[in-house]
Amino acid sequence: MITRKSRDEIKRMRHAGHIVALVHKKMREVVEPGISTKELDAIAMEVIKENKAIPTFLGYNGFPACICTSINEKVVHGIPNEKEILKEGDIIAVDVGATYGGMVGDSAWSYAVGSISEDKKRLMRATEEALYAGIAKMKAGNTLDDISGAVEDVAKSYNMGIVRQYGGHGVGHSMHEDPFLFNYRVGDKTLIKSGYVIAIEPMLNLGGDEVFVEDDNWGVVTKDKMPSAHFEHTVLATDDEPILMTTLME
Numbered sequence: 001m002i003t004r005k006s007r008d009e010i011k012r013m014r015h016a017g018h019i020v021a022l023v024h025k026k027m028r029e030v031v032e033p034g035i036s037t038k039e040l041d042a043i044a045m046e047v048i049k050e051n052k053a054i055p056t057f058l059g060y061n062g063f064p065a066c067i068c069t070s071i072n073e074k075v076v077h078g079i080p081n082e083k084e085i086l087k088e089g090d091i092i093a094v095d096v097g098a099t100y101g102g103m104v105g106d107s108a109w110s111y112a113v114g115s116i117s118e119d120k121k122r123l124m125r126a127t128e129e130a131l132y133a134g135i136a137k138m139k140a141g142n143t144l145d146d147i148s149g150a151v152e153d154v155a156k157s158y159n160m161g162i163v164r165q166y167g168g169h170g171v172g173h174s175m176h177e178d179p180f181l182f183n184y185r186v187g188d189k190t191l192i193k194s195g196y197v198i199a200i201e202p203m204l205n206l207g208g209d210e211v212f213v214e215d216d217n218w219g220v221v222t223k224d225k226m227p228s229a230h231f232e233h234t235v236l237a238t239d240d241e242p243i244l245m246t247t248l249m250e
């Protein structure tokens with residue numbers, strides 16, 4: 001069942017989303033060659049705790065960290081590790097959730113480590129553009145398929161692979177609520193109503209669509225080992241323009 005969030009729930013989610021945005025602001029500053037993903041996790045934890053929130057991911061289905069760090073061909077769900085050191089030319093997707101007042105904000109962003117190849121730049125541009133195309137359709141009266149289709153169209157215009165097994169989701173009292181949101185058209189005519197909050201999160205690949213889960217049962221990697229990017233915002237539907245919940249508040 002998809003729930004419409006009350007004003008009070010939305011207020012708390014907006015605060016959670018602000019904290020998530022603070023983590024990303026910090027990531028933008030510290031992502032550089034030489035830092036380990038474990039250090040990134042510790043920094044994210046600090047920001048979340050400083051702001052009196054709870055790291056949503058830590059312990060979620062047993063996940064051992066408060067961010068997911070997915071480098072190059074890793075798509076999502078990478079576990080931070082002290083031996084995993086960022087190097088020039090990498091791209092890293094950092095996914096983070098914060099819970100504040102019982103409500104969750106969820107946002108992922110891909111970052112360039114130093115200077116990256118033109119292909120990786122194009123992949124990141126395509127994925128970010130797909131995210132915003134999806135967000136633009138998050139309006140009362142549209143369907144879920146309108147969002148999915150907008151994401152798919154951008155991915156196809158850049159000739160990028162689309163990860164099929166993972167997608168966006170409702171978010172609120174818990175990180176994953178109904179509905180599931182595909183990143184390509186499936187014909188889902190579910191109507192969007194004001195008060196729905198959905199995490200929209202395209203995962204695009206420079207190569208093919210295919211991915212597999214690594215031996216640690218978490219990390220998801222492209223089958224062809226080509227790079228993948230991930231951008232995500234938590235978004236509130238209204239009768240008017242969509243509202244981003246995971247940006248910095250003024």
Ligand code: MG
Pocket residue numbers: 095096097106107108232
């Ligand atoms: Mg996320």
Ligand code: MG
Pocket residue numbers: 106107168169199201232
């Ligand atoms: Mg998500």
